[in-house]
Amino acid sequence: MSSSETGEVASFTVVDYIVFSLVLVISAIIGIYYGFKDGGQQTTQTFLMGDRSMRFVPVGFSLLASWMSAIALLGTPAECYSFGTEFWVVVFSYPLMTMISAHCYVPVFYRLRLTSVYEYLELRFSIWVRVIGTSAFIIYMVMYMSVVLYAPALALNAVTGLSLYGSIAGIGLVCTFYTSLGGLKAVIWTDVFQSCIMFVGLLTIVIQAAVALDGFGNIWEINKQNGRINTWDFSVDPRNRHTVWNLIIGGTFTWLGTYGCNQASVQRYLSCPTLKDAQMSLYINLPLITILISLTMMCGLVIFAVYADCDPIKAGYITSADQLLPYYVMDKLGFINGLAGIFVAAIFSGALSTVSSGLNSLAAVTLEDVIKPIQRSKNTRFLSDTKATLVTKVLACAYGIMAICLAFAASKLGPVLQVALSLLGVVGGPLLGVFSLGLFFPCSNKWGGLVGLLSGFAMCIWISVGTYFNPPTNPALPTSTEGCYETQNVTYTTWQPITLTDTIVTEEPDPVFADLYHVSYIWYSAIGCLTVVIIGLITSFITGRTDPKDVNPKLISPVVETVCCCIPESFKKYARCGVEYDYEEGGEDYLSDEYHDDQKHPNGKLEFHEDNV
Structure with missing residues (x-):
């Protein structure tokens, strides 16, 4: 019987714990293997760049696991359940992002052979632009990892009753262990393994539900009758949370900031032996990310079809929309021994892959953009490669502990999908803008880069803070509790998606600024990027633009030659x-x-x- 009939769900069995533990053990074994293979991780090129010998297939899987992890597995079904199929349109932004990243951004970074992508900012503009870009990335990545750590811990807490904070610590420590031991090779190969676990978990849910509900066509029809099939919203109002235009255009900017110039992604491209391999890794990632998002959206449709007459959130069975998928697994699939273990392992796999990528990239950036420049400024001798490798391992451990600590506060931020994409926009947008300014506009100068980057951050922070104090109204689609167990004894609460600002109510601001604050979060990256480019160009012309003849052509994107x-x-x-x-x-x-x-x-x-x- 289900929770709507008894008010209770199944719990973890011994088999589930065994399956779940095996995934963690295998991930750790991969880290141990690469930690000791061929004498261990003795050089920074091995630890941070995988000896530049990784092929495009594992790198493509690693790109997927790095950015589509527990946040996608938990947040996307919750998004579909609450708001319908609008978000599905985002898959049309992925081909645009892939082609632009592969042919406009990756060639420059690959050919320069930089360990840190932010070194480009010093070469093209100035040391101050590099410092600001590096600092923003470090702050962003630590915050992003904290959200990613919180998401699977929430899932485990919902289905097993284990301590939420104990789960956060457990995930973080396992991930920190194998990342600091095995380096980038361990990260990439655990990503491949963990990606397969994610696909298995999602496919199992969708296939079993289709069988139990007489085909996916029936699931689709139930959602259609209840207004959940609302994919094509062609409104041009930027305040609408999700439309075709903001998901395709805004989504392209958001994911360009992630795949085009983010250290975690660029580090994977640079681990490939050839530029073609680096570009092919993006094209391998394209169908994988499309399938993964589609599977998570289908899971959302499945959950609504099952609970169309008994919303678990209103009924008080769970407290957050991000718990819907794990709740469904335990409620409807808990009778299959091991299936819940596979699902929780999939959630954990997504988190482990993202956090491990973040730790490795943070170690690389801190070594190249913080420690080495300080040594250079003081004219001190650089660390030997062996000592530098040891430093990067210590840095990975330190960042892992920091992310664990900050994850304890992530539960206060709201739905994990919106929080994660908002972070990508607020920080990734301006960084995308300053890289684009340097790559595509030879006339831009160091002052344009500096003022443009600061302006982009100021604009995004202004909008996000304004949104915090003046949240837009984004009511979820209606749900029912008519079929719930003992409905007369349940106290219901009306659930609405939590934004970054739900608990604060202030007077309405000036209408002009209210409209700005209510712009969809999916536009943040585009706003930040365009602000940097426009202000950067204006500043460059005011302060004396750079003569393109004086710009090293290796720092300019070869898009003209390609297109x-x-x-x-x-x-x-x-x-x-x-x-x-x-x-x-x-x-x-x-x-x-x-x-x-x-x-x-x-x-x-x-x-x-x-x-x-």
């Missing part, structure tokens, strides 16, 4: 905005250029090798 390969050379010259490329177009010399840290001029300019490899 305009068949057009006349005269038009190419015009499209290059005056940048004088000193390489044979499309030739191997450009593809094989390598930047080495010890080849930087005192004035910050670059020297390059022209050796073919």
